[in-house]
Amino acid sequence: MGTRDGKILLTREDWIRAALGAIGEGGVNAVAVERLAKTLGASRGSFYWHFRDRADLIDAALELWARKNTAELVPELDAITDPVQRLRTLLRSVYEQPVDAVELTLSAASDDPVVAPVFARVTRQRIDFLHRIFTDLGLPPSQAAARAWLAYAFYIGHHQLGKNPEASELRPDRLDRVVELLTRGK
Amino acid sequence: MGTRDGKILLTREDWIRAALGAIGEGGVNAVAVERLAKTLGASRGSFYWHFRDRADLIDAALELWARKNTAELVPELDAITDPVQRLRTLLRSVYEQPVDAVELTLSAASDDPVVAPVFARVTRQRIDFLHRIFTDLGLPPSQAAARAWLAYAFYIGHHQLGKNPEASELRPDRLDRVVELLTRGK
DNA sequence: ACCTGAACACCGTTCAAGT
DNA sequence: ACCTGAACACCGTTCAAGT
Numbered sequence: 001m002g003t004r005d006g007k008i009l010l011t012r013e014d015w016i017r018a019a020l021g022a023i024g025e026g027g028v029n030a031v032a033v034e035r036l037a038k039t040l041g042a043s044r045g046s047f048y049w050h051f052r053d054r055a056d057l058i059d060a061a062l063e064l065w066a067r068k069n070t071a072e073l074v075p076e077l078d079a080i081t082d083p084v085q086r087l088r089t090l091l092r093s094v095y096e097q098p099v100d101a102v103e104l105t106l107s108a109a110s111d112d113p114v115v116a117p118v119f120a121r122v123t124r125q126r127i128d129f130l131h132r133i134f135t136d137l138g139l140p141p142s143q144a145a146a147r148a149w150l151a152y153a154f155y156i157g158h159h160q161l162g163k164n165p166e167a168s169e170l171r172p173d174r175l176d177r178v179v180e181l182l183t184r185g186k
Numbered sequence: 187m188g189t190r191d192g193k194i195l196l197t198r199e200d201w202i203r204a205a206l207g208a209i210g211e212g213g214v215n216a217v218a219v220e221r222l223a224k225t226l227g228a229s230r231g232s233f234y235w236h237f238r239d240r241a242d243l244i245d246a247a248l249e250l251w252a253r254k255n256t257a258e259l260v261p262e263l264d265a266i267t268d269p270v271q272r273l274r275t276l277l278r279s280v281y282e283q284p285v286d287a288v289e290l291t292l293s294a295a296s297d298d299p300v301v302a303p304v305f306a307r308v309t310r311q312r313i314d315f316l317h318r319i320f321t322d323l324g325l326p327p328s329q330a331a332a333r334a335w336l337a338y339a340f341y342i343g344h345h346q347l348g349k350n351p352e353a354s355e356l357r358p359d360r361l362d363r364v365v366e367l368l369t370r371g372k
Numbered sequence: 373a374c375c376t377g378a379a380c381a382c383c384g385t386t387c388a389a390g391t
Numbered sequence: 392a393c394c395t396g397a398a399c400a401c402c403g404t405t406c407a408a409g410t
Contacts, residue, residue, distance in 0.1 A: 032384085146360075157344070160339075
């Protein structure tokens, strides 16, 4: 944020930060160029100097989120050698409150043309991660693949269900049974 | 659809049908009063004779969907006596193409104030249904509850992942392993 | 009872003009 | 290089006026 003639100059990053805030609060639809401009004290026209269009802004915001969030988390978890413990640590974050608001938006809007490619990349990284857990447990690759898919679909569904207060009352209060089911057998 | 002076009169149902079509094609956001009015050959003002506002229309559309879809499906599946077969039949519908477009919208937008109550009701009915499957299998209630939750979260997550072509390439091609995992063990 | 048409506020995008 | 302000199209909602 530079200044000139006492006026504040905005950077691309200023807009991105504002967009991520809006996504967290109200989802992708809440990213309104006019509202952000008002918040940042600039005109709508100014926005179009920094970004091609609204989709460009959302794309940049999600890219930033994915880098900070997934790319940095996976190596950290991979450091845990016991695969069951690694799975438990991952799933525990699902049960944590509050769930990352951008994460929710991402999976809910995964068919949005802007969201889709980011979501696909994050998904691939995460399923790879789960697959490693199950092969480390000694499962053959095809079984590990089925189980990784089940675990990841569970992860996504759990998030979606958690958004709805009435639905989440129905969920079990302990993770243990879920972990046990996923890691048992063979 | 009556007529008067050669002019077509629209009913609430005409608007609801148009709204369900729009939801299926582009999600809840695609329900635009002006666009529907143009499609139906009426003015926007006319819409507000039949509905309080846009949310009222979406609500009515989802109610209709839930009645047709879930309330009629559950008794039909309950007729299958073997619980494993019942689960397999249910999960098979998840793997079927194409997945119901309204179903996708419903779980993706389950935090939307209009969608939330409908989603919560549908969720309760379905988890009850799954719970019955697992108690029929001989599991104690608390274990059946954990497993019903896992199965339903899987169901939702599977749908969400299926929206994304790249993500769904990673899913296993056979349901059998998933059914086996869910139904196995004491 | 049901609909039209104009009005207002909000938003995305473009662009000539300013510094 | 970065921004403003006006313009246009699209949309939700209201309401007086029509039949």
